[in-house]
Amino acid sequence: MAAPPPPYAPAVAVDDDEDDGFDWEAAVREIDSACALASASTPAVSNPAPPPRQPSAYPPSGPAPSAAAPFFHGPSAGGARQSTLDRFVDSFTKRQLAKERPPPAPVVPVAAAVPPPASRGGRFAARPDEGCSRGAGREEVAEGACAVALDHEAVQTWVYPTNIEVREYQLYIVQKALFTNTLVALPTGLGKTFIAAVVMYNYFRWFPEGKIVFTAPSRPLVTQQIEACHNTVGIPQEWTIDMKGNLSPEKRSSFWKSKRVFFVTPQILENDIHSGICVMKQLVCLVIDEAHRASGNYAYCTAVRKLVASHVPLRILALTATPGSKHPDIQGVINNLCISELVHRDESDPEVQRYVNARTVDLVKVPVGSDTSQVNDKLLEIIRPYIAQLRAAGVIDNRDAEKWSSHQLHILREKFNQAPPPNIPIEKKHEIRRSFAAAFSLCRISKLLLSHGIMPAYQAIEANLNEGAWNMFSRIEAFARAKEMMQSFLNKGVSSPKVQKLVEVLIDHFQKNSPKDSRVIIFSHYRESVKEILGALGGSCTNFFRPAQFIGQSSAGDRLKGQTQKMQQAILQKFRSGEYNILVATSIGEEGLDIVEVDLVICFDANVSPLRMIQRMGRTGRKNDGRVDILS
Incomplete structure (x- = not known):
């Protein structure tokens, strides 16, 4: 059978990228290995949180267990970022040992005093009688080092709301996040939104002219945080703005100048930074929700890279329920968001258990229905010749067609496109690409059929047949037969x-x-x-x-x-x-x-x-x- 021209990937309607390539067992083994390695060292109980430090307009300096990694100048080969994750693995092991001990008594603060300002690492730090105003003529105040004034009275304390129950783990995380670029990994429903609101409110107090940005990947998440900031900590509504994409650039530019607390999607933040309408030099705090998305060239990553390149000294708080399933994934988030501290709590931690139910x-x-099996057999009949062509060309290994997933074929196709074997003629390369495209598309339909049923698979086929080269499948008798079978089963009205x-x-x-x-x-x-x-x-x-x-x-x-x-x-x-x-x-x-x-x-x-x-x-x-x- 002659292979048809390459069909496009089926336009199956999903609300996220397909990410079924995760290896559950490998992820578990990797985490177990990391924890086992850490537990081989001398066990010790985790130290309590350090006392709050003076919040300056500068990021923390010096990567060490008791201090955050530098923000402006990344360490060579990512050493400090790596140590962030290594310290977390070590502290995770210590916390596992500490779980066997009775939990500490809860603390109920109203506000915590901050030590007097001090110079750190030779950098200028505001003193109570001087401050750091934008008009200061000090040599130490370099461009980008301090763009907004500091309220020296407000900065002597940081405020924690007591109008709701004080949870020890939330208090600890807030204390960390106020003074260190922090990635917070906390299960859903345990108060990440509240933590973000408290941190945002304190930076709102400390920097009367500073800009605070909260960014989340969807509008409902943005709206949720707006409500928390208004209802929980009382940030005045006249200073806040929900920056929607349908606002004109001129309107958004006006808001960037007149407002102080911004709620945006990452794409809007990235675009406004790129266009120059975002007042970057006045940003003092950036909160990133669903931070596990920070990989590759996602808008989170490009926005932070631009801020770093522009020497904007701001605090970054990243939030997620799941930072990643593998060590490299978590390390990537740490690197991309300039994280210096990783704080994790799970539902088995003593201070969290009382807030979690069974x-x-x-x-x-x-079981897969007999009608679904019949249709899938027809699809496999179409897939096999393409798999055989790829196997004969030596670009995939020797396994049966039903053993391949669309994700695996996608990885091998990308590998082939990036570095095709030099001994393969150009005409043959085109044929291989066509076979990859056909096998990939049909494997996606097969997966949809087996996991969701005949109707979604049939709808996906119908949606693609009129687009691009997908209609060439109709020339294959087995494909036409598969469609007829699907239509016949659907006409019976059986779910x-x-x-x-x-x-x-x-x-x-x-x-x-x-x-x-x-x-x-x-x-x-x-x-x-x-x-x-x-x-x-x-x-x-x-x-x-x-x-x-x-x-x-x-x-x-x-x-x-x-x-x-x-x-x-x-x-x-x-x-x-x-x-x-x-x-x-x-x-x-x-x-x-x-x-x-x-x-x-x-x-x-x-x-x-x-x-x-x-x-x-x-x-x-x-x-x-x-x-x-x-x-x-």
Whole structure:
């Protein structure tokens, strides 16, 4: 069979990049090895937090266990950044040993005194009788070193709210984050938003002309932090601005000059820094939410690189529930965000346990239906010739077609494109690229079929057949037969076995729990599955279900429109009030949102990364006992 021209990758509607290449077992082994290595040293109890230091307009100096790594001049070969992670692994082991001891008594401060200002490392530090004003004519005040005035009275203390319960771990993290560039890894629902609000408020007090920026990857997360800053610490609303992308550059430029606290997405921050309308020299504090995204050329990374290159001395606080599943991933976040301190707490830590409820996790096995197996056999029949061509060319190893995933083929294709063997003729290289593209696209459809069912797979095929070279698949008899089979099974109106099991789980849950008070979130990677799930719930014979979809803003053509920020906020409000009791969400519901207490989380697709699975599981067991069902 002659290979058709290369089809484009299927335009499967997802709300995040596909990241199914994580190796669970390897990640666990790597973490175990790191902890075992650290535990080989002499065990000791972790030292308490150091006393608060004078917050200056300068970043901390000198990488050492008791001091932060420098901000402006990165150490050679990333040594200090590496030591940050090494110190964390060591402290993690010590905390594991300390868990066997009784937890310390809680502390209840109102405000903590800060020692008098002092010079650090030969740099100028403000003295109570001088300060550091922008008009100061001191030789030590170099360009970029100190662009805003310091309130010498306010800086003598840092304020911690006591209008809500004081949690020891939050107090400790705030103390660290005020004086060190800190990455906070804290499970969902344990108060990262509160920590950010306290740090932002203190920098608001200390620098009367300084600018504070909070950035998060989605509008709902931005809105959530705005509410925390207003309601928890009382930052005046007249000084804050929700910087939306639909504002004109002229309007945003005016706000950068007139406002002091900014809530933005990373793309807006990156664009405004690049265009020059962001008043960089006045930035004193940058809070980065969902910091695990800080890899490669993501907007977080490019924005921080520009700030560093411009010698802007500001405090960076990075927040995440899951910094990464592997050592290099975490190290990358540390490097990209200029982190000097990594603070981690999990649900087994003594000071956290009292705020965490029980959570049961059940793996629900769902056999693949016979109709799905028949369709997949047809797809494999199409994939095999392309795999054989790649194997004959020596660019992939010798394994059967069903053993390959789209992620593995993508990695090998990128490797081939970057460094193709020199002995392969140009015509042959084009043929290899066509085979890679075809096998990759069909493997994605096969994965979608096996993990989500016939309807999402069929919709993905239909969405792509009219675009690019995908229509060339229609010339292959086996492909046409596979489509006919899918259409035939769909015409019978029978849901996939996984959707049927999902409905059974929900009926059982609401028979045992009040449909009025209980809340459920269903996570699915693909929007096509979200649509199918909603259809199945709406067509069920029970009146238990009041479902709503919760997806991102981008649209996948005419078939799957995204939701505006206004729509998202309205849905969340109705979910909180009980008008909806089931939320069917894509990845936008995984990260950080203070949705509401959820009794049951259902993961419709089990083959997602460890990071995303942890985020999903963090949606339940926050205020009451919760349950997670993973359909596999």
